[in-house]
Amino acid sequence: MPIPKSEALSAEMLKPELHQSRSDDPMSDGSNLGPKVAEAVLTETETPEIDKKINENEVSDSNQPPKMPPSDPNLQVRIKTEKGNLWISLPGELKKEGSTISYAWSEIIQQIQQRLSGDSRSWDPNTPVRILANDRLLDTTQIQELTNILLQSNLSLKRFYTKRRQTAVAVATCGFSVEQQTAQQALITEASTKLLVADPMYIQMTLRSGTEIRHDGSVIVMGDMNPGSVVIAEGDILVWGKLRGIVHAGAGGNAGSIVMTTQMQPSQIRIADFVARGPSNVPAQFFPEVAYVTSQGKISITQAQNFTRL
Amino acid sequence: MGRVIVITSGKGGVGKTTTTANIGMALAQRNRKVVVVDADFGLRNLDLLLGLENRVVYTAVDVLSGQCRLEQALVKDKRRGNLVLLPAAQNRTKDSVNPAQMRQLISALAKVFDYVLVDSPAGIEMGFQNAIAAATEAIVVTTPEISAVRDADRVIGLLEANNIKKSGLIINRIRPKMVAVNDMMSVDDVTEILAIPLLGVVPDDEKVIVSTNKGEPLVLSGTPTQAGTAFENIARRLDGEKVEFLDLTVKDDLLSKIKNFFTKSI
Numbered sequence: 072m073p074i075p076k077s078e079a080l081s082a083e084m085l086k087p088e089l090h091q092s093r094s095d096d097p098m099s100d101g102s103n104l105g106p107k108v109a110e111a112v113l114t115e116t117e118t119p120e121i122d123k124k125i126n127e128n129e130v131s132d133s134n135q136p137p138k139m140p141p142s143d144p145n146l147q148v149r150i151k152t153e154k155g156n157l158w159i160s161l162p163g164e165l166k167k168e169g170s171t172i173s174y175a176w177s178e179i180i181q182q183i184q185q186r187l188s189g190d191s192r193s194w195d196p197n198t199p200v201r202i203l204a205n206d207r208l209l210d211t212t213q214i215q216e217l218t219n220i221l222l223q224s225n226l227s228l229k230r231f232y233t234k235r236r237q238t239a240v241a242v243a244t245c246g247f248s249v250e251q252q253t254a255q256q257a258l259i260t261e262a263s264t265k266l267l268v269a270d271p272m273y274i275q276m277t278l279r280s281g282t283e284i285r286h287d288g289s290v291i292v293m294g295d296m297n298p299g300s301v302v303i304a305e306g307d308i309l310v311w312g313k314l315r316g317i318v319h320a321g322a323g324g325n326a327g328s329i330v331m332t333t334q335m336q337p338s339q340i341r342i343a344d345f346v347a348r349g350p351s352n353v354p355a356q357f358f359p360e361v362a363y364v365t366s367q368g369k370i371s372i373t374q375a376q377n378f379t380r381l
Numbered sequence: 382m383g384r385v386i387v388i389t390s391g392k393g394g395v396g397k398t399t400t401t402a403n404i405g406m407a408l409a410q411r412n413r414k415v416v417v418v419d420a421d422f423g424l425r426n427l428d429l430l431l432g433l434e435n436r437v438v439y440t441a442v443d444v445l446s447g448q449c450r451l452e453q454a455l456v457k458d459k460r461r462g463n464l465v466l467l468p469a470a471q472n473r474t475k476d477s478v479n480p481a482q483m484r485q486l487i488s489a490l491a492k493v494f495d496y497v498l499v500d501s502p503a504g505i506e507m508g509f510q511n512a513i514a515a516a517t518e519a520i521v522v523t524t525p526e527i528s529a530v531r532d533a534d535r536v537i538g539l540l541e542a543n544n545i546k547k548s549g550l551i552i553n554r555i556r557p558k559m560v561a562v563n564d565m566m567s568v569d570d571v572t573e574i575l576a577i578p579l580l581g582v583v584p585d586d587e588k589v590i591v592s593t594n595k596g597e598p599l600v601l602s603g604t605p606t607q608a609g610t611a612f613e614n615i616a617r618r619l620d621g622e623k624v625e626f627l628d629l630t631v632k633d634d635l636l637s638k639i640k641n642f643f644t645k646s647i
Contacts (some may be wrong), residue, residue: 177510184542223544277576279538280531297534297574315574 147174147285148182152194157226159183160203176213180220187224189276199229209238214245271306278302278316287323298338307331317341320362330362335372337362345370383414383491386498386619387516387545391532393503395524396553399589400612401500402430404520406598407616409464413495416455418487419469420512421502422478428468431458432596442470445482451489460601465494475507480514487515505539513540519548520580520619525555525566530574537577549580551615556585579626581615583608 149160162174174182200221209217218228231242231249242249271289280299284290289306300316302308305323310332319341321328326343334357337349342362347370359375388401398421405417419427422442428434439454444467458464467490470477490497501512513519519540523533533550540548552571559565572579586608592599599609600616614624 181539181542184544185538188541276541279541280534282538295576299531299534 147283148179148186149286150183150186150190152198155198156229157194157198157200158203159200161205161207163205164207180216183217184220185276185282187220187226189274190272191224192275193273194226196225198226200226201230201232202228204231204233204235204238206234207238208235209233209241211241211244214242214247218245218247272304277312280316285322304328326364329378331359331375333357333359335360335362340370342370383494383497384518385487385491385516386496386518386520387420387501387513388498388520388522389501389509389512389536389540390503390522390529391505391536392523392529395522395529396583396589397503397522398426398430398500399593400520400522400551400553400583400615401427401498402598403600403609403612404616404619405464405496405498406431406458406461407600407613408496408498408620409458409461410600410613411616411620412463413620414463414493415496415498416465416467416490416494418467418490418497418499420483420499420508422469422508422511423471423474424502425469425471427500428456428466429596430593431464431466431598433458433466433468434596437466437468440468440470441486442473442477444486445478451486475502475511478511480510483511484515491515505536509536509539513543513545516545517547519545520551521548521575521577522551522553523571523575524553525560525568525571527566530566530571534575537575548577549619550575550577551581551583552579553583554585555582580618581611583611583615 146162148162149158151158151160161179202217214231221228228247231239231247232252233239233242233249234252236251239249239251271291272284272286273291273293274284275293277294278284278292278296278300280297283301283303284292285303287305290302290304290308292302292308292310292312295312296302296310296314296316296318298315301319302310302316303319303322305321305325305328307328308318308320308330310318310330312332313334313336314330314332315336315338317339318330318337320330321343322341324343326345328342330337330340330342336353336357339349340347340362342364345364345368347362360372361375361378362370362372363378365371388397388404390397401417405415408415417427417431418441419425421427428437433456436456436459438456439449441454443449444451444454454467456466456468458466467486487497487499497515499512499516502508521533521537521540523529537548550572552568555568556565560567568579568582584607586599586606588602588606589599589608592602598612599606600612602609617624
């Protein structure tokens, strides 16, 4: 991904381009300006206020601004193919510090179903599935439910990994092979899963309202992001379609991350610790655009063709 | 096996029950064997819209608890014998039934009837899960309002996640005059976001309120109404017939288009 890595360098190079794109807009009021409205409104009107607030927070609270939602992708169901296996990792039952999210079983099932239908290009039918249940407590009906979902997608459960004895017993009762991890083993698997999910995630589906995708790499969406959908990625976010939801790139704090889309209409863009609201009026024409953080600490949008020249 | 279609919306008050009653009646008029199932346990309305309230003796919950046979709970329509209603219990909540029971109930009905229309409650909680449990198709009803469309979008996502891939969209209560002056979302605006096949557009019509209060679905009325004809067309499309659509590309004068369309089809 050719992102300008050095902050200083990229900032220097971004500046002139930025002024160019703004030159025809009066800095004070960026509303009703035709095709360039997207950039104008996003950067000029009210967003700087939000930017400043976040910046203050950042300064006072050292690294993580408290308003940002947790970006830990382990809070969600994760699906990953590796060496001919499909890994499904279930979020743990125990709450991570600082977060209040703990998904109910029905939500987990929904997430698995959504991910399996949206990502089916990434594996062949009958790929063996390995499930990492972590510390989640599962009973036999829930395991049956899981295997039914896998059957619908032409997948079969190969092995189950859990840290809980009761879950292990339930899986064995259902007739699947299970591996109970000790604390040490679990540490190793956690480290390795951390590594193996750093690739970009492909999603081929319309992300509808209420869908939330978290990933600790870059995310590529082939389809629209409808209003009310959320993508949180530690890397870049590319949306090949209409971006109308909320995106958070560089959620781990990398302000060099970008958001790239063919139709930029976000309700909110977050990059690292910066926040910007989307424009309230729809521009007449859409171009592929890129959102990035400028050296002034603002989120700015420019046409993709200009950005790649930087 | 009959077709099991759930009518749902996410948001309340957009016309799920009205749609169910009218499509059910219109299909019955086409000599299909239709059962409409009220899945709104605790807040049942479908019997009122069909004017069958005073004939309800047993409900779906009574069937599930074994207090009566399924046939006993079915209420035959007084005007159309091939339309029957399976009423919901008024004195229970949505948690009194689970998806497995619902599946059992619906599959028994699907063996006998051509169409099983399930009227889903608003929301996406247990009641919704029950309603969609046995369905293989869905009709998503929305109004041209941003909140209704947002909820419909969420619901479509949930339907897809629950393996109901075949869904049609009904845009209810559209006001062509308001659309023409850009005061209301147009059909195109709505379909652009929701991106599922359009099954029909129902114009806003005061007669719907009258028919609801009388307990007589609009499609039964002798004098043709815009909304009634729209529902009839939806039923025909559902039944596999090709019925010409409103010309949706023209926005400036949709009203006359609708008028033309209806006079043509009548």
